[in-house]
Amino acid sequence: MFGFLQSRPGLSAFHQVLSAKGGRWYRACLRVTGDASLAEDAVQDALLKAWNRRGEFRGDAELDTWIHRIALNAAIDLLRKRRGPVEEDEDPDRHAAPPHDAPDKQYEARALVGDIAGSMERLTQREREAFVLKHLEGWSLEDIAARQGGNVNNTKQALFRAVRKLRADLADWRG
């Protein structure tokens, strides 16, 4: 109600939230882009955008959450700049077979990290974005569709394909 009375966050608040949540933003951007340098750039872009637009920060969300969302958008923008626009619905059978046979138990934990990363990498850009934003970041279908410039049905299809591919890839450890 008295949001207008809240002062915009200052430099120390930004540094504080960066220390506490910078890693989380970075990892979220890393999941979207699959590229460490792009993820780093996305976090930096997000910080600068948030700083320049901090007058718009209404305080009804946490500063961390606000920057987190800006970072995800920045990650998607950077990815598109580097790789071009997202490909439209492609051949769903393009996806490769699982990269290896079932791992030994001893190496399961380490292999799982690689498997998930590798499987995510093999998704199309649209599928990856949709999967990360929906299932790991909790965005609504409408928000994802708006961000991707499509409609909700396109997003649902991308999510369906992403889950199908991931299931095929990760069948070995799912148990």
Add this chain to the structure above:
Amino acid sequence: MTINDDDFVKQLRDRLAEMPQEPVPPEAMKRWRGALDAAARSETRVRPVTVGLRFAAAAAVVLVGVGVAVLAYLEGAGTAAEGPLAQARVERGLQLHLLELESQLARVAELPGTERASTVRQLAQQNRLQTAVLERAGEVREARVLRAFTLALDEIAADAAANGKVHAALAQLDFEMKVTQARLASSFLSASALRSQAL
């Protein structure tokens, strides 16, 4: 056992949460902090820059006024060479212009890139006006010197968004302006003495 997609996603999310977290590269954290600090610093400069630009705009208005007045006088009184008073005014105008230019250039080095470019472009424009005044007054040599300054200012404005060689170029221009002012002062003193003798 077959699980549905929702359960699969939940399992995947749980496994991801259990996995060791990818650490932030220390140099990345350092870079982010640096970028944030730089953004905050550049913001604190906005106010002085705005004042500087206002000052530059006011100076431009004064210079245009002086220039128009001199031109009007020269046109009313015949040629510049015929009016010792007009020539003295032109000389004084040029000296004021150079002092003003020197003082503004001293501040330009402290401005951020984009503000620096627009300020230098404004100074180049003032310089063009003053050059036109000198040409109309028949002061060919001084006009040539100012044209050289305009070229240097244009080059600095073109490079001003990047810090690169701008500081060195500004220092060089400042040095050349000081030399020119000293030379002009000496030359005007001689001319003034000659005019006094003639009168």
